[in-house]
Structure formats: structure tokens, C-alpha cells
Amino acid sequence: MRLVKAVLAASIGAAIALSSSVQAKQITIGFSQIGAESEWRTANTNDVKRAAKENGINLKFSDAQQKQENQIKAIRTFIAQKVDLIGFVPIVATGWDNILREAKRAKIPVLIMDRDLTVSDPSLYVAKIGTDMYTEGRKVFDWLDEYVTKNNIKPRNGGDKINIVILEGTVGASATTGRGNGFNDAMNDSDNKDKYKILASQTGDFTRQKGQEVMESFLKSNRNDIDVLFAMNDDMALGAIQAIEAAGLKPSKDIIIVSVDGVKGIFQAMMDGKANATVECNPLQGDLFFKTAQKILKGESVPKSVFVEEGVYTSDNAAEVFPTRQY
Numbered sequence: 001m002r003l004v005k006a007v008l009a010a011s012i013g014a015a016i017a018l019s020s021s022v023q024a025k026q027i028t029i030g031f032s033q034i035g036a037e038s039e040w041r042t043a044n045t046n047d048v049k050r051a052a053k054e055n056g057i058n059l060k061f062s063d064a065q066q067k068q069e070n071q072i073k074a075i076r077t078f079i080a081q082k083v084d085l086i087g088f089v090p091i092v093a094t095g096w097d098n099i100l101r102e103a104k105r106a107k108i109p110v111l112i113m114d115r116d117l118t119v120s121d122p123s124l125y126v127a128k129i130g131t132d133m134y135t136e137g138r139k140v141f142d143w144l145d146e147y148v149t150k151n152n153i154k155p156r157n158g159g160d161k162i163n164i165v166i167l168e169g170t171v172g173a174s175a176t177t178g179r180g181n182g183f184n185d186a187m188n189d190s191d192n193k194d195k196y197k198i199l200a201s202q203t204g205d206f207t208r209q210k211g212q213e214v215m216e217s218f219l220k221s222n223r224n225d226i227d228v229l230f231a232m233n234d235d236m237a238l239g240a241i242q243a244i245e246a247a248g249l250k251p252s253k254d255i256i257i258v259s260v261d262g263v264k265g266i267f268q269a270m271m272d273g274k275a276n277a278t279v280e281c282n283p284l285q286g287d288l289f290f291k292t293a294q295k296i297l298k299g300e301s302v303p304k305s306v307f308v309e310e311g312v313y314t315s316d317n318a319a320e321v322f323p324t325r326q327y
């Protein structure tokens with residue numbers, strides 16, 4: 001009987017030691033971030049690093065400086081380092097199949113954050129944590145149409161069309177295609193679709209500088225015809241505001257300005273009377289990302305795609321909401 005008790009005690013001891021060693025083994029995650037092109041991206045990066053720390057993750061973080069080839073190199077390095085899991089934000093939607101096959105051969109799970117990707121085999125990544133960019137685009141048009149109707153906005157040039165210019169995001173990025181498709185579909189579904197005309201649409205690559213430059217070119221060719229700017233992120237809208245003022249026009253009055261993200265800079269512009277509305281795209285995805293990663297590494301099943309919460313903010317509620325903003 002004493003032998004049985006001794007064996008039982010030893011095996012319980014071994015089980016406790018094993019479980020503590022499993023718990024003690026810190027998870028190592030390799031994460032490839034796009035770069036630092038916008039206030040949104042900086043907030044996203046800060047939240048990833050905060051959440052990794054708070055979730056006890058050993059984070060290997062790589063900044064790709066806006067280049068897909070740098071992301072591919074970073075993922076290959078993570079594979080060589082035998083990390084437990086690979087996370088990345090796909091700067092553009094395509095061109096990932098080969099490197100993700102290498103990760104699959106190395107039996108390293110891949111979890112996507114923020115932007116979406118298109119692969120030939122959905123098993124090349126486990127899941128995606130991000131935002132619903134198509135709905136963000138639809139929300140932009142729905143807000144604009146309600147604003148134009150409620151305020152009885154008329155074309156500045158006396159014509160019969162409300163003329164819209166669009167500052168697009170990075171070419172090939174899911175945020176660009178999603179928001180563009182959402183905006184266009186909402187317009188085409190609207191009873192008021194014949195009121196609007198898209199005068200020009202060009203990439204500003206999600207940066208403030210390019211947004212200003214492209215808006216300057218729009219104004220050069222259509223100064224007195226533009227009624228609305230839809231900027232696919234707030235940073236490009238902030239650059240465009242500088243161009244609009246330099247052209248002697250009043251942003252948010254002569255030209256209605258609606259954008260996406262909800263960063264502090266656009267809240268300040270709305271409070272200054274220089275922007276009209278922003279559709280939130282929530283960058284605070286870190287906790288959801290690392291909790292999902294931990295589930296994956298425990299062998300638990302997770303949904304293929306999870307969206308974080310987001311709202312719409314206007315110059316009417318900017319001052320009230322501003323103190324609560326986290327990014």
C-alpha cells in the first residue's frame with residue numbers, strides 16, 4: 001500500500017512539475033508590422049507592444065518600412081528562429097502564398113492582424129483579427145448622404161452634381177479596396193446616387209504628405225468644382241486640409257471632409273472646424289490578438305475572422321468624445 005502511495009505521490013509531483021514547466025515556457029511570437037505611415041499605425045504598434053508585455057509574450061517585433069519584401073524577410077527569419085507563432089499585418093493583399101507555405105512546412109501557425117490578404121489555400125493562416133473595412137466605406141457614404149440631405153448642400157459650381165474627390169490608401173491594400181468598394185456600393189444602393197459624381201480618385205498612400213500633394217493637384221485642376229473630400233485615412237485628410245487652406249478655401253465649409261480612422265489629429269481638426277466626420281477604424285487590437293494566439297497554441301479552435309468594435313464621430317460630438325480617445 002505504501003508503494004502505491006509513493007508512486008501516486010511521485011506521479012502527481014511529476015504532473016505538477018510538467019504543468020508548471022509548460023506554463024513557465026514563455027510564448028515567443030514574431031510580429032511583422034508594416035511601418036509607421038500614419039498616427040493609426042503608430043497607435044496599432046504601441047498597442048501590440050503593450051499587449052505583448054501585459055500577456056507575458058516574448059515579442060520579436062519587425063518594422064518593414066512599408067516594403068512587402070521586408071515583411072517576407074522578417075517572416076523567414078522568424079521561421080529560422082523557430083518562434084511559436086507568427087503574426088503580421090499584410091501591407092498588400094497578395095503575394096504571401098510562398099512564405100506562408102514555408103511557415104506551414106515549419107509547423108508554425110500564422111495569425112493576421114488588421115489588413116486582409118488573399119491566398120490560394122485558406123489553411124495557410126489560422127485566423128485574422130481586424131476591422132471591417134468594407135463597412136467603414138459604407139459608413140462614410142451613409143454619413144455623407146445624410147449630411148448633404150440634412151443641410152441641403154448644393155454644388156459649389158452651380159451645377160447639378162455634388163462633386164467628390166477621393167484620396168485612396170496604399171494601392172493593393174485591403175483597407176483601400178474594402179473602403180472603396182463599401183463607399184461605391186453604398187452610393188449605388190442609395191436613392192440619391194444621381195446627386196453625386198466622383199470627380200477624381202488617386203492614392204495618397206495613407207500618408208499626410210502624399211495626401212497634401214494629391215489634394216494640391218486635385219485643386220489645381222478642379223478648385224471651384226470640388227464639394228467633398230473622402231480621404232481613406234485621417235492622415236491624408238489632415239494633409240489635404242493644409243492644401244485646401246493654401247488654395248484660399250475653407251475646409252469643412254467649402255469642401256466637406258470625411259475620413260477614416262478616428263485618430264486624435266482629426267478630432268482636433270473637427271474641434272477647430274476644419275473637418276466634418278471620421279469613421280473609426282480601431283487600432284487597439286493587441287489584446288484580442290494575443291489572447292487568440294494563446295488559444296491557438298493551446299490547440300483551441302478560433303473563428304477565422306474577428307472584427308473589433310468601431311463607431312462614427314462628427315464635429316457635433318468631437319469635443320465631448322475627445323477626452324475619452326485612447327489613440
Ligand code: GZL
Nearest residue numbers: 037038040114115175206233
Ligand atoms: C486600416 C489600416 C490603415 C489605416 C491607415 O485598418 O490598415 O493603415 O486606416 C493605416 O491609417 O496606414
